[in-house]
Amino acid sequence: MAELLSGTKALRGRAELDLRLGPFDYRQTAGYYGIEDPLVALHLYAILGGTPGYRDLIGTASPQSSGDLRELLLQTVANPSHALFSEAEYLLREDPRIVERSLYHSILGAVADGAHTPTAIAARVGRQVTALSHALSVLRTAGFLRRREDVLRRRRPVLEVADPIVRFTDLVIDPYRAVYEDRRGRRALEQAEPTLRSQIYGPAFEQVAREWVARYAATETLGGPAGQVGTTVVNDARGRSQYEVDVVALPVDQALHDPHARILALGEAKDSDSPRKVVDLHRLERIRDLLIGRGYRAGDARLLVFGRSGFDAELADAARRRSDVELVDLERLGSGQ
Incomplete structure (x- = not known):
């Protein structure tokens, strides 16, 4: 939508209001889903983030225990028949600038797995750094990647995946996609448990700590x-x-x-x-x-x-x-x- 107001588009210069709605934070997400257990709320926030629209896709579910959350995941993001299982792919398709989707998927997967600079990303995906500049710019402006600044030192900002469900797909779904599609989601989630703890829940806890200090x-x-x-x-x-x-x-x-x-x-x-x-x-x-x-x-x-x-x-x-x-x-x- 932002592209309609830029470049040589007919609506360039006609915008009078730029109203940007961000996702809910951890505390707001817990209240939105009615979750009383703070650990369950943290884990749901780490996977779905604070996008309120996902409420329509998971119905009235309000997990109150780790077991409840596991069953919700098996019915939604780990279920090939559910829309959230392919949400990351849908999000990429919505941006007309993203044509070579395999490259963009590779970049997001590399960042999710710990490559946080253009040089490291290029090494992971097997491309020259200069060949990735356009794709990285698109992913930043589209909201798939965000820059995290060092608040004290002037150094190159690190890149991180902005949308938790995209990070979850890259790290927890894609490595075991065949197992999920064979309807063995419970086994796949068990195999991915170490990744969930270290690369999904851990970074989310750090982010929640920064949100708490800021807000x-x-x-x-x-x-x-x-x-x-x-x-x-x-x-x-x-x-x-x-x-x-x-x-x-x-x-x-x-x-x-x-x-x-x-x-x-x-x-x-x-x-x-x-x-x-x-x-x-x-x-x-x-x-x-x-x-x-x-x-x-x-x-x-x-x-x-x-x-x-x-x-x-x-x-x-x-x-x-x-x-x-x-x-x-x-x-x-x-x-x-």
Whole structure:
């Protein structure tokens, strides 16, 4: 539809309003589907995202347990007879610019599987980087790919699949498509379970943590109102290591990529069956010290530990005794500040 207003089209320059409706976030999605269990809500959000139109395709289903969700998946996205099984293909067909669909599928599959730069994507699909520039541009403008900026450093943004159901199709459906089409969806989902946990649920938990900081965390929690929220990478030359920081929050008046930026909060979000431990807090403390040493104003940055399975007694005790540490579990992500 956007193409009707661009280039040499007759409607170019005639648009008076550009109204863009984004998908629901995690908390809104849970309420929309009436899901009370925060873990079930997280997993559904990781697979279907916050597209409200999918409600019409799954009826009145409101899964309240992991078993309920598994049965819903078997009836919908893992069922070759259901429209959601081919949703990714339908979405690609809707854009007239996408002609060589096999190439676009390959690019999306490569990004979903961990190739996040044009060079890495080109290596995966066997093309020259320059030969992919148009396709990558189309996928970004069409909303299939999004750019994730490092909020502290000026470096090439990473690319990630924007639509959860496309990522689910690439990682969970396509590798076992023949098994699904042979009506053995339950077995295929069991085979894909490690991928679901590491490449679907894990990244979704990190995204939900960033959503919470940007939209729901109280000013008292962060030490001020949040502006830009994203990620960064911090090198530790002495320790010969590199830290990927899941959550970095800047104040509302702070611009991106300022070498002396004030940092409001640093966070680590891990989707794990085990409670988070005090070592996770020590890791954040080390990251904060490194950033201070490089000129960032992070001395009063809050340290946020996000734990899907809660926190052990030592970490909980440390948090109670400190004003700069916040522990955020699924319950708090779903309804707290």
